[in-house]
Amino acid sequence: xxxxxxxxxxxxxxxxxxxxxxxxxxxxxxxxxxxxxxxxxxxxxxxxxxxxxxxxxxxxxxxxxxxxxxxxxxxxxxxxxxxxxxxxxxxxxxxxxxxxxxxxxxxxxxxxxxxxxxxxxxxxxxxxxxxxxxxxxxxxxxxxxxxxxxxxxxxxxxxxxxxxxxxxxxxxxxxxxxxxxxxxxxxxxxxxxxxxxxxxxxxxxxxxxxxxxxxxxxxxxxxxxxxxxxxxxxxxxxxxxxxxxxxxxxxxxxxxxxxxxxxxxxxx
Numbered sequence: 001x002x003x004x005x006x007x008x009x010x011x012x013x014x015x016x017x018x019x020x021x022x023x024x025x026x027x028x029x030x031x032x033x034x035x036x037x038x039x040x041x042x043x044x045x046x047x048x049x050x051x052x053x054x055x056x057x058x059x060x061x062x063x064x065x066x067x068x069x070x071x072x073x074x075x076x077x078x079x080x081x082x083x084x085x086x087x088x089x090x091x092x093x094x095x096x097x098x099x100x101x102x103x104x105x106x107x108x109x110x111x112x113x114x115x116x117x118x119x120x121x122x123x124x125x126x127x128x129x130x131x132x133x134x135x136x137x138x139x140x141x142x143x144x145x146x147x148x149x150x151x152x153x154x155x156x157x158x159x160x161x162x163x164x165x166x167x168x169x170x171x172x173x174x175x176x177x178x179x180x181x182x183x184x185x186x187x188x189x190x191x192x193x194x195x196x197x198x199x200x201x202x203x204x205x206x207x208x209x210x211x212x213x214x215x216x217x218x219x220x221x222x223x224x225x226x227x228x229x230x231x232x233x234x235x236x237x238x239x240x241x242x243x244x245x246x247x248x249x250x251x252x253x254x255x256x257x258x259x260x261x262x263x264x265x266x267x268x
Contacts, residue, residue: 054235061243062236069225069237073244075139076211076221083143084207087150088200092189094151095158102162102188103180113159119152124210128219139220146207146214154203161195162188197263201256208252212245 096103098112127148131141162184169187178186189196215223222241229238 058235058239061240072222079139079142080207080211083146084150084204086147091151091154094155098159099162116155128214128217137218142214142219150203157199161192165191198260205256
């Protein structure tokens, strides 16, 4: 018998029969997915020269029409900020209906959560296409798409944040006969407010990333410049747009990380 000192750590224990079958199924599903995705080792190995050719033709980035691209980037940020702000504000009352044990009954909770799940399941570009049909081309359609997407994101997490608050203050108010809406306003929402702010910052970061490509379907922003650059084989301009998007998205993420650390405290 192996001594305790020579025994394998728990994480290296041999899997049981059911676990082994589960691992095999997971591997088979991954292999099946790779086949369906058109995995090709030959094409992968032949791609570096093509990428090198692209970057050789795209470098240096174009400075032509830099002012126009900058204004398109500003429009992109406007779409993201406006859409995220509207979505965050509308998410709070929706989250109150989705949070279990806060304001509404289980039936309402379930219906609202299903709706939020549906909103999250539809991609940003699909919402943009819907609103392009509804309100026409331009940044207004993009703003509405971002607002809907933000509702799906923040509404779900706002509800979870409220469910995870300390139930003590709410129970104390319930014992005094306070109404549910008063308990939510006086105990649940204040306790969840730091988490709300953190989630809202994540929602804004998500909105900025999404808004950079909405122009591909005519919903405003700098995405249309990226599409035109590739369509016209103007790779220097396309590379300029890619670099601008990267700088803006990384900058917004860094600002959000700093703000979250100040709000939630070190280690969050």
